[in-house]
Amino acid sequence: MFLKNAWYVAAWSSEITTDLKQVIVLGEKICMYRDQAGKIVALEDACPHRKLPLSMGRIAGGNVECGYHGLTFDCSGACVAAPGKGRIPSNAVVHSYPVEESYELIWIWMGDPELADTSEIFKIENYDNADWGINRGAAMEIKCNYKLMTDNLLDPTHVAWVHQTSFAQDAARDTPLTLSKNDDGVVVHRWMMDVEPAPFYKHIVQFEGNADRLQKYEVRYPCHALIRSIFTPAGTGGSEDALHKDAFVMDSYNFMTPTTEDETRYYWFQLRNIRADDDELSARMSDAVKGVFEEDIVILEAVQTGLSEERNPHIDLSIDGGPLRFRRELEALIVAEQQSGAAAEA
Numbered sequence: 340m341f342l343k344n345a346w347y348v349a350a351w352s353s354e355i356t357t358d359l360k361q362v363i364v365l366g367e368k369i370c371m372y373r374d375q376a377g378k379i380v381a382l383e384d385a386c387p388h389r390k391l392p393l394s395m396g397r398i399a400g401g402n403v404e405c406g407y408h409g410l411t412f413d414c415s416g417a418c419v420a421a422p423g424k425g426r427i428p429s430n431a432v433v434h435s436y437p438v439e440e441s442y443e444l445i446w447i448w449m450g451d452p453e454l455a456d457t458s459e460i461f462k463i464e465n466y467d468n469a470d471w472g473i474n475r476g477a478a479m480e481i482k483c484n485y486k487l488m489t490d491n492l493l494d495p496t497h498v499a500w501v502h503q504t505s506f507a508q509d510a511a512r513d514t515p516l517t518l519s520k521n522d523d524g525v526v527v528h529r530w531m532m533d534v535e536p537a538p539f540y541k542h543i544v545q546f547e548g549n550a551d552r553l554q555k556y557e558v559r560y561p562c563h564a565l566i567r568s569i570f571t572p573a574g575t576g577g578s579e580d581a582l583h584k585d586a587f588v589m590d591s592y593n594f595m596t597p598t599t600e601d602e603t604r605y606y607w608f609q610l611r612n613i614r615a616d617d618d619e620l621s622a623r624m625s626d627a628v629k630g631v632f633e634e635d636i637v638i639l640e641a642v643q644t645g646l647s648e649e650r651n652p653h654i655d656l657s658i659d660g661g662p663l664r665f666r667r668e669l670e671a672l673i674v675a676e677q678q679s680g681a682a683a684e685a
């Protein structure tokens with residue numbers, strides 16, 4: 340059960356070259372490559388003749404030639420050549436997915452191509468702002484359903500237990516969360532006032548003493564998250580407007596692409612409002628965040644197994660308000676999409 344009419348991240352830009360590559364999104368195998376002009380092409384990865392993956396074929400003049408008998412497809416998925424000078428059957432066609440390259444990511448539209456609108460791609464504020472630094476992340480393969488990750492990214496409380504040497508602090512255990520919903524998704528946030536900066540941030544923030552800390556976790560449909568962290572000198576927090584000049588802001592971008600029901604490919608990076616050109620800091624932050632996310636992976640993969648083996652129903656807690664709300668809203672979108680698809684077919 341996935342939302343089809345949505346943009347998902349299919350790959351980092353650097354992963355797609357002029358060689359054919361298979362990527363899997365929502366359980367669909369896709370053959371991707373760059374054409375001679377460098378433009379991304381994404382075709383259904385199954386030749387209509389005997390279903391050999393096209394990614395096992397070769398590129399011929401910007402088209403893809405099947406590696407078995409040479410049926411050849413252009414970037415629109417139309418067959419332009421058949422073996423033995425044979426007639427091209429009218430059903431010799433493969434689906435071509437709308438794709439867009441932005442923020443050094445390849446975005447793919449998995450639903451009705453007529454509905455693909457690139458203006459709906461997740462906007463990354465400050466990506467091109469020279470005053471902001473970036474620490475680039477990885478693509479991590481995680482053996483869990485993507486909704487366990489959206490749960491996790493609407494759950495600031497877990498940091499107190501899972502990330503004890505990095506993001507944790509006592510106030511993260513029990514400071515109440517505020518939940519809100521907007522057209523794009525669900526947000527939970529809280530300010531923790533007059534607290535010592537958590538270990539990960541202690542040597543990054545540019546002021547001494549205690550801080551007011553914002554944790555703001557936002558997940559947008561279908562599975563994209565922006566986690567904003569602010570540390571500002573104690574007494575100056577409480578609002579994101581008119582931040583103190585020494586306030587440290589880190590926006591963590593998280594794109595969770597379901598490869599199958601049980602596996603997710605996780606793309607991430609962070610933008611920060613200080614020391615934009617400090618490569619050493621960027622590298623240190625990337626390493627530290629990778630370590631933190633590896634802690635999540637251990638938990639999430641074990642939770643996936645635990646839930647699949649549950650003998651008694653699992654329970655919910657008050658901290659689950661954000662994750663449950665997001666799941667309900669996403670489910671409603673998926674049902675509405677499937678009903679409108681069924682109505683269109685009737």
Ligand code: FES
Nearest residue numbers: 386388389405408
């Ligand atoms: S399987 Fe592709 S041409 Fe035969």
Ligand SMILES: [Fe+2]
Nearest residue numbers: 497498501635
């Ligand atoms: Fe985490």
